[in-house]
Amino acid sequence: MKGTALITGGAKRIGRAIALGLADEGFNIALHYSSSPKEAEKTAGEIEGKGVLCHLFRADFNKMDEVFSLIPFVFEKFPDCNLLINNVSIFQRARLMNTDEELFDRHFNINLKTPFFLSRDFAQHSSKGHIINILDTKISKILVEYFVYTLTKKTLYEFTLMAAKELGPKIRVNGVSPGLILPSSEQRKEDFEKMGSRIPLQRTGDPDAVVSAVCFLIESEFITGEVIFVDGGEHLE
Numbered sequence: 001m002k003g004t005a006l007i008t009g010g011a012k013r014i015g016r017a018i019a020l021g022l023a024d025e026g027f028n029i030a031l032h033y034s035s036s037p038k039e040a041e042k043t044a045g046e047i048e049g050k051g052v053l054c055h056l057f058r059a060d061f062n063k064m065d066e067v068f069s070l071i072p073f074v075f076e077k078f079p080d081c082n083l084l085i086n087n088v089s090i091f092q093r094a095r096l097m098n099t100d101e102e103l104f105d106r107h108f109n110i111n112l113k114t115p116f117f118l119s120r121d122f123a124q125h126s127s128k129g130h131i132i133n134i135l136d137t138k139i140s141k142i143l144v145e146y147f148v149y150t151l152t153k154k155t156l157y158e159f160t161l162m163a164a165k166e167l168g169p170k171i172r173v174n175g176v177s178p179g180l181i182l183p184s185s186e187q188r189k190e191d192f193e194k195m196g197s198r199i200p201l202q203r204t205g206d207p208d209a210v211v212s213a214v215c216f217l218i219e220s221e222f223i224t225g226e227v228i229f230v231d232g233g234e235h236l237e
Contacts, residue, residue: 004078009088011040017207071121086115111152140235164225179231200233
């Protein structure tokens, strides 16, 4: 066994793929979820079918008491937890002039404040470990259609670099910035594929590409403060 990985938002989509991929690599999995218990239980069953342990941890990241209790709960169950994947985020279309305080606070609480404090607490509990923040290729652009979402991810990018500097040598901190990996709930598949045709590699990706980048960073023990764009070259546009 390689230890235990805590994946936030691990029940569905990219988080699920990362959890399954790390289980294949021999990690036990601490699987966080919030509002998807059925999906979380299904994913946990698949993980355990790979011969590793999986335990579910529910926490609402809009409630800071639940954020602050997550890492202690995980280390109580898995004292060998040595990997934190800050994956969970929310994503809502809104320009600056359409953003109200509730939308602003919700995005910053879940997309930035939570990984900030989970990372702090993880570093306090782990004697040696690795944090990987899941970002977004949008951090390379000035996009106003998703104003607050993009702002949170840009700030999380800077946090990744700053945390890598402060937490070394005990804790490595890196990031992965996916691009066109999965369509959002508001996108049609054909529109998503059309977007892929406009980027340098002229196609969309899949969650396995993100998993490969995560595994590369885990195995590359002399890398910290690095962000890998898994976006088919979209960040070059």
